[in-house]
Amino acid sequence: MTKQFTLGKDERLKSRKAIDQLFKEGQRFSVPPFRVSYQFTAAELKFGITVSAKNFKKATDRNRVKRLVREAWRLQKNELQQSVNGKNKGLDVFLIYTAKELPDYSLIEGKVSIVLKKFLKLVNETPVANS
RNA sequence: GCUACAAGCCAGGCUAUCGACUUGAGAGAUCAGGUAGGAAAGUCCGGACAGCACAGAGCAAUGCACCGGUGAAGAGCCGGCCUCCGAUUUAUCGGAGAGAGAUAGUGCCACAGAAAAUAACUGCCCUGGAGUAGCUAAGCUCUUCAGGGUGAGGGUGAAAAUGUGAGGUAAAAGCUCACAGCUUUUGAUGGUAACAUCAUGGGCGGGUAAACCUUGCAUGCUGAAAUGCCACGUAUAGGUUCGCUUGAGAACGGCUCGUUCGAGAACCAGGGUAGGCAGCUUGAGCCCAGAGGGUAACUUCUGGGACAGAUAAAUGAUAGCCCACGACAGAAUCCGGCUUACCGGCUUGUAGCUUUU
């Protein structure tokens, strides 16, 4: 039996190059308080999160927001991951937290779930990649 | 016991489930261990470490500025001296001090005031001349002019030529004297020294050097985006200017001289890469206990203990229970300080009040 609720190095956006390309060429939509950028790739589902230092002056607060979002994604992303893998594709997703107030976990959990549902719909509409 | 102040310390805990980074073991599945701070912050000082430079001279620039100690070093810390402020028990206690030089020079000191710094003006005094002046006259007084002596008086200001008294004089003045104050030479005593006390001689033409500056001392420049190695990729193309022994540029760091190297250099536009490893965490280190040295900062010896190492960047999330109901806040090469932020609690010391014995 494999672990489900993981968020290892393979599942995070870790290449500066990939992130630059995502912002340059990727598509985006908005689910307040998030701004979401995404791009279909050949690899697998990858995820990143950032918080502006302009909105949160203290590093502690920025870390707090990032940890909450990572946790929400980790616990809810399984369905999308299976769907993406089923289509034999990859997907890079990058979230930017744009609000100026510190959120609590239940709010983040709800918003991330909305984002995930949007992606599920998107993925189901795209054809299967013939490798 | 309460209150106030000062110093030091701690910075929620436990359990369950699901994760992240990392170290070790294992063929692997996996298992075991470790994982933010007192300020990790501000980047204000000082270093370590690394690269380049380590012929030289001059100028400049920056920083520091009582003395001794401490320490790798410092604008840190400890102790002392001096000055100022506050308190009272008048000799102590507490606090503050960028604490060399104002007789090397230059500048500035609004308003007010005669004047803000060679002393000028007003005034005071003396001598001489003049007068349709006054008094009977010599002469004196008055007015005015010229020459000379003075720096006492001028009440304004933050600040006025050290203050008070006496002598002295035509009028005066540290001009002289006494006392007091400041500064300084020499000597003695005490102290490692700053300095203190005493004696002695000289001086006393404000303030401002966080105005320029002078004196003394110190300082090569650049910072982990340093630096070394491996891998991958492109454009040995284009434009402008300068230069090839008549020397561009570099070493050389801000400039000049000087020395050496020397054929490309600067800018514009454009193209490529932005992966990995080392540096990278164990070090002038930290904590605890004991025995010494020192007033103290600090230090010596012995024994024991624990050490984050990420790289779009880990150190967390949820639930429950307990209590004092959880503040400020997140490592990015590493140390030593300083400064700033901080809910609450504990310990020690000092002072005051109260109660009991």
Place this chain on the structure above:
RNA sequence: UGGCUCGUAGCUCAACUGGACAGAUGUACCCGGCUUUUAACCGGGAGGUUGUGAGUUCGAAUCUCACCGGGCCAA
């Protein structure tokens, strides 16, 4: 991580080398006038502990130090 620079009325800017009520006609605000009303125009007024706190000085927006808050640069 390292460095540079700036904070003055609500806004945009002045105030020289320290000197006294910290200015502007700007723009915004308030009151009055003009107009049927509004705008424009005319007249008048208010608005600042010079980012904060210390220090030097007789005296600080100005000089020095420490904080706070902006902006910019370096691959």
